[in-house]
Amino acid sequence: MTTEGGVQYSKIAEIKGPLVVVDDVENAAFDELVEIETTEGERRLGKVLEVGNGKAIVQVFEGTTGLSISGTKAKFVGKVMEMPVSKEVLGRVFDGLGRPKDGLPDPIADKFIDINGEPMNPEQREYPKDFIQTGVSVIDGLMTLVRGQKLPIFSGSGMSHNLLAAQIARQASVVGTQDDFAVVFAAIGVQYSEAEYFRRSLEESGALKRSVLFLNTADDPAIERIITPRVALTVAEYLAFDLGMHVLVVMTDMTNYAEALREISAAREEVPGRKGYPGYLYTDLSTIYERAGKLNGRKGSVTQVPILSMPSDDITHPIPDLTGYITEGQIVVGRDLFRQGIYPPINILMSLSRLMKDGIGEGSTRDDHSEVANQVYDAYSRSQEVRALAGIVGKAGLTEIDLKYMDVGDTFEKEFLTQATDENRTIEETLGLLWKIVSKLPKNEITKIKDKFVDQYYKEE
Amino acid sequence: MGQRHPLTSNSALETTIDKILNNTEKDILSNIKLALGESQQKLEDSIPKLESEYDKIISDGKKEADKIEKQIIGSSDIEARNKQLMILEEAVNRVFTKALDQIANADKSGDYSNLIKTLLDESTQILDTSEITVFTNAKDRDVVQSALSQFSGAELSPDTIDCLGGIIVKSKDGAMTFDNTIDARIERLKPLIRKDIASKFGVGN
Numbered sequence: 001m002t003t004e005g006g007v008q009y010s011k012i013a014e015i016k017g018p019l020v021v022v023d024d025v026e027n028a029a030f031d032e033l034v035e036i037e038t039t040e041g042e043r044r045l046g047k048v049l050e051v052g053n054g055k056a057i058v059q060v061f062e063g064t065t066g067l068s069i070s071g072t073k074a075k076f077v078g079k080v081m082e083m084p085v086s087k088e089v090l091g092r093v094f095d096g097l098g099r100p101k102d103g104l105p106d107p108i109a110d111k112f113i114d115i116n117g118e119p120m121n122p123e124q125r126e127y128p129k130d131f132i133q134t135g136v137s138v139i140d141g142l143m144t145l146v147r148g149q150k151l152p153i154f155s156g157s158g159m160s161h162n163l164l165a166a167q168i169a170r171q172a173s174v175v176g177t178q179d180d181f182a183v184v185f186a187a188i189g190v191q192y193s194e195a196e197y198f199r200r201s202l203e204e205s206g207a208l209k210r211s212v213l214f215l216n217t218a219d220d221p222a223i224e225r226i227i228t229p230r231v232a233l234t235v236a237e238y239l240a241f242d243l244g245m246h247v248l249v250v251m252t253d254m255t256n257y258a259e260a261l262r263e264i265s266a267a268r269e270e271v272p273g274r275k276g277y278p279g280y281l282y283t284d285l286s287t288i289y290e291r292a293g294k295l296n297g298r299k300g301s302v303t304q305v306p307i308l309s310m311p312s313d314d315i316t317h318p319i320p321d322l323t324g325y326i327t328e329g330q331i332v333v334g335r336d337l338f339r340q341g342i343y344p345p346i347n348i349l350m351s352l353s354r355l356m357k358d359g360i361g362e363g364s365t366r367d368d369h370s371e372v373a374n375q376v377y378d379a380y381s382r383s384q385e386v387r388a389l390a391g392i393v394g395k396a397g398l399t400e401i402d403l404k405y406m407d408v409g410d411t412f413e414k415e416f417l418t419q420a421t422d423e424n425r426t427i428e429e430t431l432g433l434l435w436k437i438v439s440k441l442p443k444n445e446i447t448k449i450k451d452k453f454v455d456q457y458y459k460e461e
Numbered sequence: 462m463g464q465r466h467p468l469t470s471n472s473a474l475e476t477t478i479d480k481i482l483n484n485t486e487k488d489i490l491s492n493i494k495l496a497l498g499e500s501q502q503k504l505e506d507s508i509p510k511l512e513s514e515y516d517k518i519i520s521d522g523k524k525e526a527d528k529i530e531k532q533i534i535g536s537s538d539i540e541a542r543n544k545q546l547m548i549l550e551e552a553v554n555r556v557f558t559k560a561l562d563q564i565a566n567a568d569k570s571g572d573y574s575n576l577i578k579t580l581l582d583e584s585t586q587i588l589d590t591s592e593i594t595v596f597t598n599a600k601d602r603d604v605v606q607s608a609l610s611q612f613s614g615a616e617l618s619p620d621t622i623d624c625l626g627g628i629i630v631k632s633k634d635g636a637m638t639f640d641n642t643i644d645a646r647i648e649r650l651k652p653l654i655r656k657d658i659a660s661k662f663g664v665g666n
């Protein structure tokens with residue numbers, strides 16, 4: 001914080017999309033915060049995107065609607081955008097730019113932190129290996145989330161990913177440790193009703209007191225969305241690395257973020273990349289996703305579950321495609337399962353948690369976890385093949401073992417996958433259900449589990 | 462048809478009836494025994510199921526109770542914290558108002574002209590020009606006017622501004638403005654001052 005700064009310039013050369021070009025600017029820095037004052041005295045925030053030749057290009061977060069070249073003033077504040085942080089942010093609701101939205105005053109800040117974050121020293125990074133229980137069986141059992149991981153959820157428009165996001169935010173916890181746990185929830189460009197659902201859902205479940213909400217709704221200016229994940233992650237990093245908490249950051253919907261980025265890129269007349277997204281989309285997304293992790297010698301961790309809706313359910317679309325290169329696996333929400341009314345409709349055959357193997361087993365979940373999960377993956381995959389075959393030859397043409405696999409597939413979807421939105425299953429319950437599915441197979445079909453575990457947990461019906 | 466002896470015929474009938482009764486009784490008893498056995502077996506078989514149902518109901522009940530407890534505690538904590546924040550904010554605002562009143566009524570002699578010189582110095586450096594127009598409030602016009610003698614190219618605007626003290630400096634081409642009033646400086650420092658005031662109330666330590 002400085003007592004200086006605050007030179008106001010009144011020569012606006014151009015207003016273009018979300019950008020304002022200011023003339024005769026002597027001193028401005030890249031990313032510097034700018035206060036735009038309209039002729040009516042209304043104030044908006046922006047940041048410097050480019051400086052040089054006496055000009056500064058300012059990106060206005062709240063949009064440029066209503067601004068005019070004459071009468072608009074741009075005050076260069078002399079610092080980058082900062083978020084005031086303290087333990088008091090827990091239980092609070094902010095807008096997409098980090099301003100209180102719950103009718104309470106600004107938090108009394110312990111620190112003001114640059115929202116762009118500080119890159120983690122790769123040498124200081126600690127390998128993520130501790131289990132986070134989400135209470136959602138399919139995630140805990142088959143694509144386990146670990147502290148410090150970034151595990152996105154790929155969904156299609158209109159599917160139940162927001163219900164899942166809220167359920168994870170309500171139920172997530174760290175087991176086997178007394179460490180504090182917090183949830184930072186960033187809603188990016190969601191509908192007002194969805195934002196309200198997230199707020200009410202956390203409030204009514206009592207989870208709000210350990211959560212921080214950032215709500216950028218669809219009617220907020222699109223450009224604000226560029227800031228929302230950064231502000232949320234700044235708070236998450238403070239809670240994790242200054243206060244030693246384990247923080248789960250849920251961000252929905254990253255597609256809206258990428259679209260805001262495309263809007264700025266188009267306004268700057270940059271050469272468009274795939275589907276009009278800027279060429280630096282990968283780099284930009286990585287500056288968000290790479291803020292997840294754990295550091296050697298520090299107690300806390302930042303775990304990310306970004307949610308992104310795939311336009312036309314297309315997993316090869318640039319946003320999920322580039323996200324997939326950065327993150328450690330993905331959870332894919334399936335349209336077929338959604339149509340069948342299954343919740344959560346997660347297609348396990350397209351999903352994967354790359355760090356799962358290090359977060360499960362003896363001392364974390366249970367020693368048989370990895371093997372029973374592999375067996376269920378195998379059995380469900382086989383059941384899908386049998387279903388396809390049944391579609392051609394009919395059920396009568398199937399063998400007895402084929403029918404058993406079909407039964408496994410049905411039980412998996414109806415009893416394991418299907419879960420109420422307020423049902424919080426422990427990892428023991430989840431593993432019990434996995435064994436129930438495995439136990440539908442004859443013992444000689446169980447090839448991926450050690451005999452000692454089969455003897456211990458297999459229960460023939 | 463010959464006449465039968467009444468006793469003989471009665472006794473045969475009774476014997477038959479007795480037989481039937483015995484057989485029926487046996488049947489009934491055996492059926493009852495069987496049914497009892499079956500019922501006992503069923504009862505025995507259903508005990509583990511009932512026990513597991515019972516355990517499930519108890520565990521579901523506990524889960525629900527835990528959930529409700531968390532909800533109640535969570536919302537009460539939030540409510541209490543929110544009230545505390547509002548009270549604190551009110552107190553901080555009162556401190557601010559009083560402090561600003563005191564600044565407004567403070568005696569502006571002696572060091573105040575040095576402060577104006579410092580503010581002018583700072584402003585010309587930030588704007589990078591001494592070709593400036595200076596604005597101040599009606600009270601401070603004389604002090605600012607005398608300080609301006611040291612800044613060639615600077616002139617005092619005939620218009621006055623409404624502020625506690627200090628100056629606003631504008632480049633003569635009108636392109637740049639720097640607000641160096643006491644009000645603006647306090648506003649810039651407000652987040653830090655709020656923290657200091659809050660710590661006096663024992664918050665944030």
